[in-house]
Amino acid sequence: EEAIFLRKKITLLRAFSLLIGSMVGSGIFISPKGVLKNSGSVGFSLLVWFSCGLLSMFGALCYAELGTRITKSGGHYIYILETLGPLPSFLFLWAEFFAIRPANSAVVSLAFGRYMLEPFFAPCAAPVPAVKLVSLLGYYTVLTLNSWSVTWSARLQMALSVVKLLALALIIVPGMMLLAQGHTENFQDAFDRQSLVLDKLPLAFYAGMFAYSGWFQTGFVREELVKPERNIPLAVIVSVITVIVGYMLTNVSYYTVLGTEDVLASPAVAVSFVQRAFKSLISVVPVLVALSCFGTMNGGIFTFSRTLFVASREGQWPPLFSMIHIRRHTPLPAVMLMFPLVTAMVCIGDIYHLLNFFSFSRWLFIGLATLGLIVHRCRHPELHSPFQVPLFVPVSFTIICLFTVAMSFYSDPVNISIGCTIVLSGFPVYYLIIHRQIFLPFFSTFSDYLTHKLQLLLEVVQQEIKTY
Numbered sequence: 001e002e003a004i005f006l007r008k009k010i011t012l013l014r015a016f017s018l019l020i021g022s023m024v025g026s027g028i029f030i031s032p033k034g035v036l037k038n039s040g041s042v043g044f045s046l047l048v049w050f051s052c053g054l055l056s057m058f059g060a061l062c063y064a065e066l067g068t069r070i071t072k073s074g075g076h077y078i079y080i081l082e083t084l085g086p087l088p089s090f091l092f093l094w095a096e097f098f099a100i101r102p103a104n105s106a107v108v109s110l111a112f113g114r115y116m117l118e119p120f121f122a123p124c125a126a127p128v129p130a131v132k133l134v135s136l137l138g139y140y141t142v143l144t145l146n147s148w149s150v151t152w153s154a155r156l157q158m159a160l161s162v163v164k165l166l167a168l169a170l171i172i173v174p175g176m177m178l179l180a181q182g183h184t185e186n187f188q189d190a191f192d193r194q195s196l197v198l199d200k201l202p203l204a205f206y207a208g209m210f211a212y213s214g215w216f217q218t219g220f221v222r223e224e225l226v227k228p229e230r231n232i233p234l235a236v237i238v239s240v241i242t243v244i245v246g247y248m249l250t251n252v253s254y255y256t257v258l259g260t261e262d263v264l265a266s267p268a269v270a271v272s273f274v275q276r277a278f279k280s281l282i283s284v285v286p287v288l289v290a291l292s293c294f295g296t297m298n299g300g301i302f303t304f305s306r307t308l309f310v311a312s313r314e315g316q317w318p319p320l321f322s323m324i325h326i327r328r329h330t331p332l333p334a335v336m337l338m339f340p341l342v343t344a345m346v347c348i349g350d351i352y353h354l355l356n357f358f359s360f361s362r363w364l365f366i367g368l369a370t371l372g373l374i375v376h377r378c379r380h381p382e383l384h385s386p387f388q389v390p391l392f393v394p395v396s397f398t399i400i401c402l403f404t405v406a407m408s409f410y411s412d413p414v415n416i417s418i419g420c421t422i423v424l425s426g427f428p429v430y431y432l433i434i435h436r437q438i439f440l441p442f443f444s445t446f447s448d449y450l451t452h453k454l455q456l457l458l459e460v461v462q463q464e465i466k467t468y
Contacts, residue, residue: 007150007329009225012231014154017161018217019239022299024164027211028110028247029270032254036263038200042255043190045204046185049251050376052208053244055362058397060215060240061389062197063254063368064233067219069376069389071228073439074310075220075303076369081314083372087430092368093311094426095361099419101304102338104343104362107210107296108134111294118271118286130419135346138290140201146305148328150224152300160295167288175253180365186259202408209363211247215240220303228282233387299333308334313463316434320451323460332458360408367401370394 010018033043038354039045061077072078077096081089117126146153162275218225225231254263257276266272274285309331312322325332373394376383388435408416 003285004025004374005329006224006324006331008152008226009150010221011226012235014158015218015225015235017158017238018154018212018221018302018447019235020242020298021157021215022160022217022303023212023239023243024161024168024246024296027207027213028168029248029292032251032263032269035204036260038207039410040200041190041192042187042260046057046190046248046255048201048204049247049342050209050244052205052212053240055205055245055400056212057237057240057399058207058278058393059242059366060236060371062373062394062397063216063219063234064236065385065387065389066373066376067222067232068229069300069373069383069385071222071308073221073223073306075216075221075307076365077213077307078314079219079369079372081316081363081458084368086316086434088365088368090434091423091426092308092318092365093316095205095365095419095423096104096304096307097227097338098341099422100361104213105139105338105342106135108293108296108300109342109346112138112290112297115271115286115293116290122271122275132346135341138294139186139297139342139346140339142294142301143335143339144228145298145302147325147330147332150328150330152205153298155234157295157302159300160291162180163288164292165246165296166307167270167292168250168290169284170268170285171253172246172249175256176237176249178257179252184200184387186255192335193264198292202376202410203412205404206360206363212240212243214299217299217303220306224306229302229386245442246351301338304338305331305334308337318447318451319462320454320460321363322462323458326459332460333454338351348461360405364400364405364423367398367405370398374398381393384449 009067035048036042039048050145050149062073066079070079072082074081075095077089077165080092110131113133114126116134116138117130120126146158215236218228219237222232223230254269254273257273258266258269262272262276263269270289271286292379308317308321310322312319312334318353321334321337323330371394374391377391
């Protein structure tokens, strides 16, 4: 009886919690090991963390401008489509679906399972099969919630954002207290150049940028935002500054209490920190960290389902995935599509290999999206965006992204080559199915039949009102 479309339910506070909840996840609790390992020393690792925060701010400002210039949801995908054309946008969609997003979700899910089980098995490591089982249960719970209600997903994100900030505070406060008491021995000779290996620095940046990743999430839900021209830049700037300050203080606390050898030896840095700092909270902090990862999973599913939804609406993905549940008003088919790939990657994956595997593709396309902002400015000088950043911001961000991607081939050629191959494998698919539509007539009858049956089963229909 009512129109079927995605409602504008994301206020400024919900946008802020979506960004905080997406950025503060598993990264700050697992990435310190990867940053330190590839940067070589405490001082250089802190420089990497600050540089990643500054780079994230540059990228976030670029995406804030793109979000005010381009009024559709879809994030990276729609920005590349509208500025650079259909081929690079399809290659992003292809890599995002088959590599970037499932690997990212698997990393966060595995971190959730590891921290959730840590109190029950300490001081021993939790069994790997148990970690993977709990990881999948957490992921399926979030998947179900996002299929059920947009409002409840947003409310959960707000609640878990508070939990995330509390978890950071429980790490920062004791570290700062020890530092104030003069415990600076772990910062002696902080910038040891002998341990610095330049060709490993891109991997350190990948680990750091993974911890900050999430600053681009508002672009994915642009059509569901209340007053997006005002709320996107405001939410982005406040949330990124908050996270930069929190991450720097957290890392200083880690090094004050643990030192480099302990950080490198720990499978779960936050748990090792609590074991050393205050044992009375040994069972509390891992649960807070697990809930933090749970919030990141929720934000990831919430936003990526909108990418598939928009890609389907633009004709580059099967039409079923641009449909909405008739009562729940959620993009149900798009939410459920990631289920099999994430399950497979959780079952067979390792956190640090997955991290390098998906980071190459992600930062390649983020660099292309900000390159698209420069192109869009040149093509449409008459358009006056309500929010505009100085030109050197997108230029420098794009150069750094593409340079880091190029350098990573020397750092981890195997995983990076796999990621590159997945991106390139989208070329023949685009040419045969999207561009020339050679195989489309053979599949159209079967596809229409299958779509109709799944529509009836899932109770979904096409959106009736344009929200862009």
